[in-house]
Amino acid sequence: CRRNIGRQIPLIIQYFILKTFGEEIEKTMLQLLQDTSKCSWFLEEQSDTREKKKFLKRRLLRLDEARQKLAKFSD
Incomplete structure (x- = not known):
């Protein structure tokens, strides 16, 4: 039983890192979409x-x- 938990710890850590990263990307993308003045120069x-x-x-x-x-x- 101890081995199975030991194998899953890296997966649990990876899950939380990816989840946090995804939330940060989502928040940043929403901020960019709301502030069009900063992004308008991309389209010019x-x-x-x-x-x-x-x-x-x-x-x-x-x-x-x-x-x-x-x-x-x-x-």
Whole structure:
């Protein structure tokens, strides 16, 4: 009987550590969700990224137009 209890002590300790850690994560996540001002910068797009995206979209349009013209030319 003593051996069985001895084997379960590490599992009991691990359970309480994981339970406490899970509660802390839950509390922290709820705080982050409630305070959106701290997290809003994650969602903001940087200006250089925004400009590069615009450039690439324009380039894609030009390439698509060129592809269509080449397809008409080859027919």
